[in-house]
Every structure is written in structure tokens, then in C-alpha cells.
Amino acid sequence: MSNITKKVSWSSRGDELGPVGEGTPLLNGSEQPRHSRQESARGQPKEIPHNSKLLSLKYESLDYDNSENQLFLEEERRMSFTGFRCLEISRWLICGLIGVLTGLIACFIDIVVEKVARYKYEAIKQNIERFTEVGGLSISLILWAVLNFSFVMVGSILVAFFEPVAAGSGIPQIKCYLNGVKIPRVVRLKTLVIKVCGVICSVIGGLAVGKEGPMIHSGAVVAAGVSQGRSTTLKKDLMIFEYFRRDTEKRDFVSAGAAAGVSAAFGAPVGGVLFSLEEGASFWNQMLTWRIFFASMISTFTLNFFLSISHNNTGDLSNPGLINFGRFESENLNYNLYEIPLFIAMGAIGGVLGALFNFLNYWLTIFRIRYVHRPCLQVMEAMLVAAVTASVSFTMIYFSNDCQPLDSEHAEEYPLQLFCADGEYNSMATTFFNTPEKSVRSLFHNQPGTYNPLTLGLFTITYFFLACWTYGLAVSAGVFIPSLLIGAAWGRLCGIWLASLASAGSIWADPGKYALIGAAAQLGGIVRMTLSLTVILVEATGNVTYGLPIMLVLLTAKIVGDYFQEGLYDIHIKLQSVPFLHWEAPATSHWLTTREVMSSPVTCLNRIEKVGTIVDVLSNTSTNHNGFPVVVQVSENDEPSKLCGLILRSQLIVLLKHKVFVELAGSRLTRRKLQLKDFRDAYPRFPPIQSIHVSQDERECLMDLTEFMNPTPYTVTQETSLPRVFKLFRALGLRHLVVIDDANRVRVLNLYKSKVFSRKLKIVTMILFRWLDW
Numbered sequence: 001m002s003n004i005t006k007k008v009s010w011s012s013r014g015d016e017l018g019p020v021g022e023g024t025p026l027l028n029g030s031e032q033p034r035h036s037r038q039e040s041a042r043g044q045p046k047e048i049p050h051n052s053k054l055l056s057l058k059y060e061s062l063d064y065d066n067s068e069n070q071l072f073l074e075e076e077r078r079m080s081f082t083g084f085r086c087l088e089i090s091r092w093l094i095c096g097l098i099g100v101l102t103g104l105i106a107c108f109i110d111i112v113v114e115k116v117a118r119y120k121y122e123a124i125k126q127n128i129e130r131f132t133e134v135g136g137l138s139i140s141l142i143l144w145a146v147l148n149f150s151f152v153m154v155g156s157i158l159v160a161f162f163e164p165v166a167a168g169s170g171i172p173q174i175k176c177y178l179n180g181v182k183i184p185r186v187v188r189l190k191t192l193v194i195k196v197c198g199v200i201c202s203v204i205g206g207l208a209v210g211k212e213g214p215m216i217h218s219g220a221v222v223a224a225g226v227s228q229g230r231s232t233t234l235k236k237d238l239m240i241f242e243y244f245r246r247d248t249e250k251r252d253f254v255s256a257g258a259a260a261g262v263s264a265a266f267g268a269p270v271g272g273v274l275f276s277l278e279e280g281a282s283f284w285n286q287m288l289t290w291r292i293f294f295a296s297m298i299s300t301f302t303l304n305f306f307l308s309i310s311h312n313n314t315g316d317l318s319n320p321g322l323i324n325f326g327r328f329e330s331e332n333l334n335y336n337l338y339e340i341p342l343f344i345a346m347g348a349i350g351g352v353l354g355a356l357f358n359f360l361n362y363w364l365t366i367f368r369i370r371y372v373h374r375p376c377l378q379v380m381e382a383m384l385v386a387a388v389t390a391s392v393s394f395t396m397i398y399f400s401n402d403c404q405p406l407d408s409e410h411a412e413e414y415p416l417q418l419f420c421a422d423g424e425y426n427s428m429a430t431t432f433f434n435t436p437e438k439s440v441r442s443l444f445h446n447q448p449g450t451y452n453p454l455t456l457g458l459f460t461i462t463y464f465f466l467a468c469w470t471y472g473l474a475v476s477a478g479v480f481i482p483s484l485l486i487g488a489a490w491g492r493l494c495g496i497w498l499a500s501l502a503s504a505g506s507i508w509a510d511p512g513k514y515a516l517i518g519a520a521a522q523l524g525g526i527v528r529m530t531l532s533l534t535v536i537l538v539e540a541t542g543n544v545t546y547g548l549p550i551m552l553v554l555l556t557a558k559i560v561g562d563y564f565q566e567g568l569y570d571i572h573i574k575l576q577s578v579p580f581l582h583w584e585a586p587a588t589s590h591w592l593t594t595r596e597v598m599s600s601p602v603t604c605l606n607r608i609e610k611v612g613t614i615v616d617v618l619s620n621t622s623t624n625h626n627g628f629p630v631v632v633q634v635s636e637n638d639e640p641s642k643l644c645g646l647i648l649r650s651q652l653i654v655l656l657k658h659k660v661f662v663e664l665a666g667s668r669l670t671r672r673k674l675q676l677k678d679f680r681d682a683y684p685r686f687p688p689i690q691s692i693h694v695s696q697d698e699r700e701c702l703m704d705l706t707e708f709m710n711p712t713p714y715t716v717t718q719e720t721s722l723p724r725v726f727k728l729f730r731a732l733g734l735r736h737l738v739v740i741d742d743a744n745r746v747r748v749l750n751l752y753k754s755k756v757f758s759r760k761l762k763i764v765t766m767i768l769f770r771w772l773d774w
Contacts (some may be wrong), residue, residue: 001557016039019028042661054512059578060182060626062247067648071455071676083593087243094241094253095291097226098258101296102219105192106264107306108300109211110201116204117435118133121414122146125433132418141394148206149386152475155201156382160375160474166194168471169213172572174258175221175279180733181578186253187224189233195221198476203435205386206393208467210436215260216275219299223257224250232685235370242435245680248733252288256295262536263296263357264303264702265480271536272296278532279569336508346494346514347521350487351560354525356450357468357483358565365472365575378474383475389466393432396462402427402452413438427451431459431489436481443488443515444541448499456493460486471568479568483523520550524557528567586724592722594739599646604631607706611661612699614652618689626725630709645709646736650686654679655693661703673706715740 229241259272403420495514631641
């Protein structure tokens with residue numbers, strides 16, 4: 001988020017701009033007023049300008065609508081029924097490969113984290129035990145802090161200096177990609193490598209982070225690479241799956257990869273499918289559901305199989321996933337109907353706390369964008385957070401006098417005795433001196449009486465602010481596990497309080513049960529997921545009994561949280577200035593029509609156009625359109641030309657690169673026959689127009705666009721309501737929508753021009769929607 005570039009405003013009102021003095025580009029495409037050099041120097045802000053009501057022009061859109069030109073139709077018509085069946089088999093094969101590779105990556109992350117974390121905590125534990133007797137525990141604190149910020153420093157350097165898009169969980173970026181927004185470098189191999197290494201360093205470094213978000217991003221990157229049959233980073237082409245080298249197919253596979261990442265993280269194949277449907281994909285079909293479920297199942301099986309081998313137990317495939325919460329099988333965990341109001345109340349608490357978390361993180365992220373935008377500063381902040389986390393954790397453990405007996409029922413991973421008596425361990429250390437996943441499992445499954453209420457209260461407050469500070473650092477990290485850990489702590493505290501109010505022989509207020517409800521409430525209050533999160537938690541805990549209470553809790557948390565603040569992912573999408581389209585247009589926008597949101601001037605191309613004109617149009621940086629209506633003159637007078645098709649910038653680039661144009665004007669000389677393979681070979685990194693050399697003689701040649709343009713683009717009239725246009729973009733995944741008059745002509749009418757409704761023009765739509773909401 002530090003690379004904020006040129007933006008357009010959400011609002012046309014100048015007083016809505018922030019205090020940094022940014023101007024507001026006009027909606028009709030005209031330039032901003034120019035100021036003198038002295039005024040510019042005097043008014044230049046000292047920090048990176050940012051405003052949450054701005055949309056960045058650095059983002060492009062994906063072409064989810066197939067261009068049905070003559071080349072495409074000829075290929076489809078030549079393909080037999082057997083050929084289509086082979087393509088379908090290939091799709092299932094690719095989904096299987098996505099599941100296998102995602103599971104292997106999850107297995108690698110889990111093994112490395114467990115091995116290295118064990119060495120780290122054992123070293124710190126031995127150091128603490130030695131200095132507890134002789135004094136000098138400050139040495140143990142320094143060792144803990146140095147180990148933490150050393151690992152975090154490595155992970156932060158990788159992210160900040162080599163691949164900034166690998167920061168965070170990656171879920172907002174993947175959500176935007178599936179919505180139709182092309183996030184630069186989000187699904188590249190380099191991003192995957194940095195993501196995996198970064199999350200390992202973050203978790204080992206003791207930050208308040210989780211592994212689940214990066215797993216979703218990693219699965220999406222795997223899907224984007226496998227489905228193309230090549231690596232543009234390594235410049236290696238396997239010459240397979242060439243048919244799928246287009247945005248439409250790639251989007252579906254990325255959906256499968258995101259679901260496989262969820263499945264590998266939580267052992268929840270069904271939850272992965274629902275997550276991809278609820279939070280990710282904007283466009284869906286029935287066959288895609290089954291393929292995604294297949295990829296999720298393969299991912300979970302692969303992870304469990306190789307984890308069992310790594311633990312020398314080839315016959316045990318019961319591990320539910322990368323994050324093992326254990327199974328709730330105790331009879332005490334059955335809930336009663338009179339507990340439903342208590343669960344709903346906890347959902348409301350989770351919604352309020354989630355809104356507070358998002359509010360604080362929002363302003364913290366604004367501060368980072370403005371002042372902590374240099375890579376070196378980002379690394380220093382991450383190291384500071386790591387050192388502070390270690391110091392706070394050590395301090396909380398040091399001053400805690402919550403000692404519990406160490407027996408077979410309290411099989412802690414790294415029990416710290418510290419100042420407790422022999423045969424006892426420090427209960428506060430169970431929460432801090434451990435990986436977050438194991439801390440959640442302890443809160444879920446430890447017996448009643450394991451934690452003192454004061455311990456849980458202090459841990460909840462401390463970890464809440466640590467997690468809020470951590471999310472948004474230049475490290476690869478997720479927010480699922482910290483949210484669950486915070487909720488499990490205050491949920492267990494609620495269980496202890498309810499048990500103290502109940503009669504002595506009552507066992508209905510089990511702390512583990514309320515820890516689960518609190519975890520769901522807190523996570524739902526932060527990320528605002530409902531259906532998919534319910535299934536994920538049910539699958540991860542292995543207890544379907546709590547499906548209804550968890551759903552009620554999540555719904556309550558979402559309703560209460562939405563009243564105060566948006567979800568965390570939506571907040572960060574806006575902070576990154578992404579033109580994201582939501583499900584529905586505002587109800588108050590029906591009085592607007594396409595006539596009132598059209599930008600001008602329109603850039604059209606003739607069906608037979610001069611090469612020089614095409615080069616000039618593509619080189620014009622003031623417009624930078626990606627789709628151009630193709631017109632034909634129907635008469636020799638000054639009547640406007642009629643629309644006959646639409647051609648993309650990427651197609652024109654390929655045509656210019658291969659010199660596909662007529663030698664002389666009016667001649668019928670043969671030209672090189674292009675195939676779809678030429679366009680697929682250039683996908684997705686089409687060369688810029690500046691790299692295409694066109695001589696002066698070639699500029700006078702003509703190019704016939706008939707064979708390459710889409711002769712049947714989607715069109716609307718100038719009187720179409722804005723909600724209908726919104727639905728077309730949202731439901732069909734359009735990038736371009738041509739606005740025409742009643743005679744199918746591109747013409748000037750009442751100071752407005754018919755024009756291409758480019759996907760970038762959706763920014764204008766959202767500006768007006770935002771304005772209407774005010």
C-alpha cells in the first residue's frame with residue numbers, strides 16, 4: 001500500500017478531500033488546473049498523500065468476457081465433441097494438481113514452523129530455567145526478543161524489498177482479483193516464494209499472526225501458474241494447457257486455488273468451497289463448484305498424508321488440517337436452548353470488539369501509508385513490533401502468579417515453571433509461550449480451572465492490541481488465528497463467569513464450549529464472514545452440533561459490526577484504492593442513466609485503420625483505454641459512424657508486433673495469417689506499445705480489424721439506468737460496455753458522446769454511488 005499512485009476521487013466535492021491537498025480530477029477526463037512551480041513547491045506535502053475516497057488508476061481490469069472474433073469462432077467450430085470432453089478432463093486434472101501442490105506447500109510450512117519453533121522455545125525455556133535460579137532473567141528476555149526480531153527481520157526484508165504484494169494475508173488481493181481487478185504481481189511465482197518464506201518467519205518470530213491467509217493466497221498463485229502450463233517468471237513454457245491462457249479460465253482456477261488453501265489450512269473442504277463462493281468469486285457456475293470441491297479434497301488429503309509420514313505414522317490420516325483445533329467430543333459440550341440468548345449476546349460482543357479492532361487498524365494503516373512508506377522504515381517497524389511482542393509476553397509471564405498443577409491432563413507443549421512450585425507451571429505462559437494455533441487449542445480443550453480469570457482478561461486486552469498493531473505490517477501474515485485466539489480467551493472467561501453463577505453441580509457452562517463461541521464471535525466481528533466460516537469451524541472442530549449456535553453468533557457479530565464499521569478485508573481494499581464492485585448498486589441510483597456518467601471524448605477506430613493512427617492512440621497516455629469501439633462509415637456525409645465491433649488494446653499490440661497490416665492503401669495483398677496461439681503466447685504480459693517499433697513507412701500502411709475485433713460486443717442505450725449497467729458489469733464480468741444511440745451509431749448528442757463503458761469507467765460509477773450514499 002505504500003506505492004500510492006495517481007488517483008481519481010470517490011467524490012466530486014472538493015471539501016471531502018483530506019488535509020494533504022490532493023486535487024480532484026474531473027469526471028469527464030479533463031486535466032486538473034495547473035499551478036505555478038512556486039505554488040507546487042510550497043504546497044507539496046511532506047508525506048505520501050492518501051485519501052480513503054480515492055481510487056487508484058494503477059489498477060487495470062481483467063477481461064472476463066471472451067472476445068468472440070472470427071479466430072475464436074473458427075477454433076470453437078473446428079473442435080469436436082471429443083475435444084470438448086478432453087478440455088473438461090484437463091480442467092479436472094488441473095484442479096487435482098492445484099490440490100496436490102497446495103497441500104505440499106501447506107505441509108512444508110507446517111513442518112518447518114514446528115521444527116524451528118520447537119528449537120526456539122526449547123532454547124528460551126532452558127535459558128529461563130537456568131537464570132530463574134541464579135538471577136538475570138533479563139538475559140532471557142533479550143534472547144527472546146533477539147530471536148523474534150531476527151526472524152521477523154528476514155521475513156520483512158523479503159516482503160518490503162523484494163515483493164511488497166506478498167505482505168499481509170493476501171485475501172483482499174485475491175478477493176479483488178476474483179472480482180475482476182488486476183492487482184499487479186499478485187499471482188506470480190516470486191510472490192509465492194516470498195509469501196511462503198515470509199509467513200514461516202512471521203510465525204516463528206512470535207508475531208500475533210496466523211498461517212491461514214497466506215495459504216489462501218499461496219493456493220491462488222499455484223492455481224494461476226499450473227493452469228497456464230508455463231512460468232513467465234522462469235521463462236519456461238511446457239506447451240500444455242494453452243487453451244486456458246485467458247482471464248476467464250484463469251479466474252475459475254484461481255477460485256479453486258483459494259478454496260484449496262482454505263481446505264489445507266483448516267481441513268475444511270466444504271468450507272473452502274463456500275469461502276471461495278462467499279468471499280472470493282464474483283462469477284460462478286455449477287460445474288465449477290464440483291471442481292473446486294475436488295481440489296479442496298485433494299489438498300486436504302495430500303496435507304494429511306505427508307504430515308502423517310513426517311510424524312512416522314503412515315496409517316494416521318486424522319489430522320484435520322494445517323491448523324488443528326482438535327475435536328469437541330465431550331458430553332459436557334452439548335448446548336441447551338436457554339443458552340442461545342447467551343450465544344447471541346456473545347455474538348454482539350464480538351461484533352463490537354471486531355468493529356473496534358477494524359477502527360483502530362484502519363487509522364493505524366492510514367498512518368503507515370503516510371509516514372511508514374519506505375521499505376527500510378517498514379522493516380524497522382516490523383522488528384519493533386516483534387521486540388515489543390516478546391517483551392510484553394515476557395513481562396506478562398513474569399508477573400503472573402497463576403500456577404497450575406502439571407499432570408497428564410495438562411500436557412502443555414512448553415511448560416514454564418518460572419516462580420511456581422515444583423510440579424506446577426505458569427498458566428500465562430500457555431497463551432504467550434507457544435505458537436498461536438496451539439494456544440487456541442489449549443483454550444478450547446484444557447480442563448476447567450486451568451486458567452485464572454485475571455490471566456484470561458489480561459491476555460485478551462494485551463493480545464487484542466498486539467494483533468491490531470501487527471496486521472498491516474510488511475510481513476506475510478493472516479488474521480484468522482489471532483482473532484480466534486482473542487475470542488477464545490474472552491469466551492472462556494465468559495464460561496468461567498457463567499459457571500460461577502451456576503449451581504455447584506451444574507456442568508452446562510463448560511469453558512471450552514464458550515471459548516469456541518467467543519472465537520467465532522470475534523472472528524466474525526472482524527472479517528464479517530457467515531456461512532463459510534460456520535462450516536470451516538464445524539469441520540475444523542469435528543462437531544456438527546454447534547452449527548446452529550455458530551451461525552447465530554456469526555450473523556449477530558456481522559449485523560452489529562456492520563452497524564459501526566466495515567469488515568477488515570473491505571477496509572483494506574478501500575485503503576489500497578481498488579475499484580472493487582460490490583454485489584448490489586445503491587437503491588437510490590435509479591434516477592441516474594448512462595448519459596450522465598459517460599466520459600468524453602470517445603476514442604474509436606475505423607474497421608480499416610491507418611497503422612500510424614493506431615500507434616498514436618495506443619501511445620496516448622492521457623486516456624490509456626483498453627478497449628476501442630470499431631466503427632464503419634455508412635455514408636460519405638458527416639453522419640456519425642455505426643458501431644461494428646470492439647477491439648482490445650492487447651489485440652492491437654499483438655497485431656502491431658506481428659506486422660499484420662495491408663502493404664498499401666486499397667491493395668488486396670496477402671498478409672500473415674495469425675492464430676489464437678499468437679495471442680495466447682503473449683498473455684498475460686503483453687508488451688507495451690513503446691517496445692513496438694513501427695517505421696515511418698509502416699505508419700502509412702493500413703490494418704484490417706475485421707477478423708480480430710469482437711463483432712458482437714455488449715451494448716446499452718444512453719437512457720439505460722445505472723443499476724442495470726451495474727448488474728451487467730457485476731453479473732457478466734464485463735470490462736467494456738458500449739453506449740450507443742437508437743440507430744447503433746457513435747455520435748455527439750447534447751454535449752455527451754456515445755462511448756465505450758470501459759471497466760475503468762466503473763470507477764466513475766462507484767464515484768456516483770459513493771456520492772449517493774452520502
